[in-house]
Amino acid sequence: xxxxxxxxxxxxxxxxxxxxxxxxxxxxxxxxxxxxxxxxxxxxxxxxxxxxxxxxxxxxxxxxxxxxxxxxxxxxxxxxxxxxxxxxxxxxxxxxxxxxxxxxxxxxxxxxxxxxxxxxxxxxxxxxxxxxxxxxxxxxxxxxxxxxxxxxxxxxxxxxxxxxxxxxxxxxxxxxxxxxxxxxxxxxxxxxxxxxxxxxxxxxxxxxxxxxxxxxxxxxxxxxxxxxxxxxxxxxxxxxxxxxxxxxxxxxxxxxxxxxxxxxxxxxxxxxxxxxxxxxxxxxxxxxxxxxxxxxxxxxxxxxxxxxxxxxxxxxxxxxxxxxxxxxxxxxxxxxxxxxxxxxxxxxxxxxxxxxxxxxxxxxxxxxxxxxxxxxxxxxxxxxxxxxxxx
Amino acid sequence: xxxxxxxxxxxxxxxxxxxxxxxxxxxxxxxxxxxxxxxxxxxxxxxxxxxxxxxxxxxxxxxxxxxxxxxxxxxxxxxxxxxxxxxxxxxxxxxxxxxxxxxxxxxxxxxxxxxxxxxxxxxxxxxxxxxxxxxxxxxxxxxxxxxxxxxxxxxxxxxxxxxxxxxxxxxxxxxxxxxxxxxxxxxxxxxxxxxxxxxxxxxxxxxxxxxxxxxxxxxxxxxxxxxxxxxxxxxxxxxxxxxxxxxxx
Numbered sequence: 001x002x003x004x005x006x007x008x009x010x011x012x013x014x015x016x017x018x019x020x021x022x023x024x025x026x027x028x029x030x031x032x033x034x035x036x037x038x039x040x041x042x043x044x045x046x047x048x049x050x051x052x053x054x055x056x057x058x059x060x061x062x063x064x065x066x067x068x069x070x071x072x073x074x075x076x077x078x079x080x081x082x083x084x085x086x087x088x089x090x091x092x093x094x095x096x097x098x099x100x101x102x103x104x105x106x107x108x109x110x111x112x113x114x115x116x117x118x119x120x121x122x123x124x125x126x127x128x129x130x131x132x133x134x135x136x137x138x139x140x141x142x143x144x145x146x147x148x149x150x151x152x153x154x155x156x157x158x159x160x161x162x163x164x165x166x167x168x169x170x171x172x173x174x175x176x177x178x179x180x181x182x183x184x185x186x187x188x189x190x191x192x193x194x195x196x197x198x199x200x201x202x203x204x205x206x207x208x209x210x211x212x213x214x215x216x217x218x219x220x221x222x223x224x225x226x227x228x229x230x231x232x233x234x235x236x237x238x239x240x241x242x243x244x245x246x247x248x249x250x251x252x253x254x255x256x257x258x259x260x261x262x263x264x265x266x267x268x269x270x271x272x273x274x275x276x277x278x279x280x281x282x283x284x285x286x287x288x289x290x291x292x293x294x295x296x297x298x299x300x301x302x303x304x305x306x307x308x309x310x311x312x313x314x315x316x317x318x319x320x321x322x323x324x325x326x327x328x329x330x331x332x333x334x335x336x337x338x339x340x341x342x343x344x345x346x347x348x349x350x351x352x353x354x355x356x357x358x359x360x361x362x363x364x365x366x367x368x369x370x371x372x373x374x375x376x377x378x379x380x381x382x383x384x385x386x387x388x389x390x391x
Numbered sequence: 392x393x394x395x396x397x398x399x400x401x402x403x404x405x406x407x408x409x410x411x412x413x414x415x416x417x418x419x420x421x422x423x424x425x426x427x428x429x430x431x432x433x434x435x436x437x438x439x440x441x442x443x444x445x446x447x448x449x450x451x452x453x454x455x456x457x458x459x460x461x462x463x464x465x466x467x468x469x470x471x472x473x474x475x476x477x478x479x480x481x482x483x484x485x486x487x488x489x490x491x492x493x494x495x496x497x498x499x500x501x502x503x504x505x506x507x508x509x510x511x512x513x514x515x516x517x518x519x520x521x522x523x524x525x526x527x528x529x530x531x532x533x534x535x536x537x538x539x540x541x542x543x544x545x546x547x548x549x550x551x552x553x554x555x556x557x558x559x560x561x562x563x564x565x566x567x568x569x570x571x572x573x574x575x576x577x578x579x580x581x582x583x584x585x586x587x588x589x590x591x592x593x594x595x596x597x598x599x600x601x602x603x604x605x606x607x608x609x610x611x612x613x614x615x616x617x618x619x620x621x622x623x624x625x626x627x628x629x630x631x632x633x634x635x636x637x638x639x640x
Contacts, residue, residue: 189420195417198584
């Protein structure tokens with residue numbers, strides 16, 4: 001296999017956007033092309049989960065490749081639930097690594113705010129098992145709430161720990177001009193004050209409003225290329241060194257222990273092994289915190305902390321910017337937002353940004369190894385990426 | 392015989408008990424004060440509402456234009472029994488709400504406009520307005536309409552308002568909904584929160600001056616992004632990225 005490098009990045013604000021879905025997918029591509037100075041590419045992948053259902057837009061790949069004036073490059077749409085973004089990056093990686101293409105654009109986009117919150121929640125719930133979960137009214141917040149309850153009982157995680165993740169990530173988002181949530185929050189305001197219950201009501205007990213990511217529109221892009229092309233750009237050499245993917249049972253109830261995120265553990269191990277790094281070597285990570293509990297659980301499964309001790313590391317401040325392993329300095333899904341198809345690409349965007357040393361206020365000092373975890377379904381399709389800066 | 396036309400144009404106003412200031416802690420941890428203001432304060436508020444008349448997003452243009460006119464009408468004695476509550480954080484104006492008494496038993500909610508978003512400021516302000524009608528003015532119900540989907544969700548759905556199909560609200564459009572005393576009491580402690588008395592220093596800061604919003608609407612930086620919303624923040628962020636790539640920031 002050839003080495004694969006991330007040579008260009010682009011992103012839109014994650015918020016409610018007033019553009020068509022095709023435009024949301026196209027703007028980041030235009031920025032990423034400017035970023036690396038290229039005008040032509042071999043292949044384009046668009047990661048998207050809900051275009052057909054929410055926006056009456058299919059065949060996004062064909063639309064975006066034309067919209068960006070990249071004809072006659074190949075184009076396709078990748079749908080893999082909330083892990084669509086990293087799945088598209090994996091496709092791009094394989095295309096370059098195999099020698100089939102030299103330059104592949106991977107853009108992710110979603111326009112979820114076109115529908116109301118109830119419809120958006122129902123749309124995301126369509127990834128659940130149709131007979132074992134969906135018909136009983138299961139949604140992602142309710143699945144996450146049941147998972148949280150089990151985690152609390154088993155490992156002693158409390159609502160305060162969840163709130164601490166929320167405060168950390170939402171306040172990190174203040175350092176990210178493209179993040180959806182731009183308001184600081186405090187533990188007093190969302191947990192301790194007399195008004196906390198009104199400010200931060202239960203969505204699905206024990207998960208509260210500020211434990212859940214917002215419903216966002218947004219797009220992000222990463223351009224992957226061969227070593228030869230990457231060297232010509234003159235930008236820092238950021239290698240996509242590891243790609244791991246693993247699956248688990250469709251229905252969560254079919255797992256022996258629902259708190260055991262087996263696919264996360266396997267995908268992370270695969271990705272790190274391929275890159276030749278260990279969890280202790282990772283300088284910065286973006287984990288899929290669609291719900292605050294997931295950051296704690298994933299931080300354990302990927303190997304940063306022992307199982308059941310993620311919340312203790314959180315208490316010690318180890319996951320903060322400046323801590324031992326800063327997690328979600330972009331704001332994560334919780335603060336930056338979660339346009340489902342774009343999230344995996346946005347995580348990769350953040351890694352490139354960090355490893356280049358261009359992240360400004362949220363820069364992790366001397367970051368050389370970056371790691372992402374894009375969590376599809378409720379842990380049934382997980383893709384982890386490892387990036388290394390080569391100097 | 393000379394006629395003082397102004398006397399004919401001004402409504403005869405009924406005495407209204409004052410709204411005692413209250414405060415609450417926001418999700419940000421900041422203290423937010425809700426207090427009543429009089430006519431003399433209106434000129435300090437209008438300049439902060441005016442820029443929002445150009446913001447298309449979430450019907451800010453419509454609501455801002457209407458509340459601007461209502462505040463002006465109050466200032467110039469052209470609405471009967473109107474009141475205005477301002478909401479402040481460290482003196483900064485973060486929301487304005489207003490309404491009027493229709494008669495001793497019925498109130499009418501006019502508008503709620505939040506100048507700071509994402510912290511439930513508008514929802515808290517609306518709740519304070521309802522508290523004024525029920526707990527201070529001792530009314531039996533308040534007539535309400537919504538002009539934006541956000542308003543409909545916040546008022547009609549969260550409070551489970553009752554329909555009043557036969558009653559036309561003064562704001563026009565759709566028939567009225569009503570918040571009754573029973574519905575209001577049901578929302579106490581959940582949707583309706585806040586404390587009294589306001590600590591002296593916090594109230595003094597609020598009364599000292601009505602300070603401008605810390606994040607006012609800005610002109611579009613990127614015309615393509617602002618195609619539908621004149622002050623869409625997205626455009627600003629996209630432009631920022633472009634400037635970064637060009638080494639301008």
